[in-house]
Amino acid sequence: MTRTHTATDLRYLAGFGNHHVTEAIPGALPPGRNSPQRAPLGLYAEQLSGTAFTAPRNTNRRTWVYRLVPSAAHGKFIPIASGSVRAAPLREVPLDPNRLRWDPMPFPPGEADFVDGLFTIGANGDVEAQTGVAIHQYAASKSMVDRYFVDADGEMLLVPEAGALLLRTELGILHVKPGEIAVVPRGIRWRVELPDGRARGYVLENYGAMLTLPELGPIGANGLANHRDFLAPEAAFEDVTGAVEVVQKYGGTLWSAEYDHSPLDVVAWHGNYTPYKYDLANFMVVGTVSFDHPDPSIYTVLTSPSEVPGTANADFVIFAPRWLVGENTFRPPWYHRNIMTEYMGLVHGVYDAKAEGFLPGGASLHNSFTSHGPDEATYRQASTRALVPQKIDDTLAFMFETRLPLRLTSAAASAAHLQPNYDAVWHGITKNFSS
Known part of the structure; x- marks a missing residue:
């Protein structure tokens, strides 16, 4: 040869x-x-x-x-x-x-x-x-x-x-x-x-x-x-x-x-x-300079369009280093339910919406209309911290977003590295309502 x-x-x-x-x-x-x-x-x-x-x-x-x-x-x-x-x-x-x-x-x-x-x-x-x-x-x-x-x-x-x-x-x-x-x-x-x-x-x-x-x-x-x-x-x-x-x-x-x-x-x-x-590293991040957290679509690198205008067959979205400067606002992603399915991975660093458990090489899946958002520790910190300009640095997370629910393989559903207690990250959330 x-x-x-x-x-x-x-x-x-x-x-x-x-x-x-x-x-x-x-x-x-x-x-x-x-x-x-x-x-x-x-x-x-x-x-x-x-x-x-x-x-x-x-x-x-x-x-x-x-x-x-x-x-x-x-x-x-x-x-x-x-x-x-x-x-x-x-x-x-x-x-x-x-x-x-x-x-x-x-x-x-x-x-x-x-x-x-x-x-x-x-x-x-x-x-x-x-x-x-x-x-x-x-x-x-x-x-x-x-x-x-x-x-x-x-x-x-x-x-x-x-x-x-x-x-x-x-x-x-x-x-x-x-x-x-x-x-x-x-x-x-x-x-x-x-x-x-x-x-x-x-x-x-x-x-x-x-x-x-x-x-x-x-x-x-x-x-x-x-x-x-x-x-x-x-x-x-x-x-x-x-x-x-x-x-x-x-x-x-x-x-x-x-x-x-x-x-x-x-x-x-x-x-x-x-x-x-x-x-x-060449992606030019665009974000808010006033208030509110922008939709993650603002971080889309590539998209696969579908026959429905504005609704992607799939998007590739990144959460790259960036400045957070929003005033009087909750800076991490809010709690939400989304018609789109979100699969997230982490290349390096720490993702700013999770305190622990989301590791480089790991992944999370929030299927269509599955409730999710910051864990209790992240919410507590982000809702009380002083809102000075903050640099999110040394991190690279991404999302594969798709308009249809994702059906798992049996191997992924029973994998030894599937975390058995992911729901626990929201267990510490308490009712703060006062009339």
């Missing part, structure tokens, strides 16, 4: 949804025609379409690739054990109205790569109808070697919590560390290396409309996430001879096929259907 990595690993083309043009070897891109009679350098031209051919120009996503071997050159996929990976519709356990919280997911006792280390928390919608989401966590202790992954069900938004990920994709290389995110579109083949030896984090698998930047409305032209800070890879390819495995997630289950070449053999490409990464 020979393996070569061509092109500098970590150079990027800036932009989000923009048309990119990149080649690992000069002259690999054909001039003027997407599919000439013979592509340069003996390559094969192939189009990868992320939307229907006739989608409007501003939402159409497709990329032309020029590769060593057509992606059609492989044998039959056969079903394999899916481990802890599941998809919607789920019917393993009843829909749970309880508030739920998990400790950090433990690393596997033996070696496990990214695919082996996927653990599905829950899902909603229907993978075949292309609506809803699945939420996973991963804990991996081994790089993928001669093994590749492709998700035909949805795009994957990766949120590393511990350990960096080196994503080698068909269209190039992304190095993603905690504090950054990456998105790999449906149908893109990739593998995961672990520069730090092991890694853990969160995954939003989006079955619905592709993630995009939210509209800014009255905020205006600037604020939140900027187009220019989303980074797409430059072309880099593998020239591999010998047997490799490609694992495909299709219809919620895993399938495997043997290839005699690496599927990451794209020498050049142009288009706007591409993996990308984003440094969350």
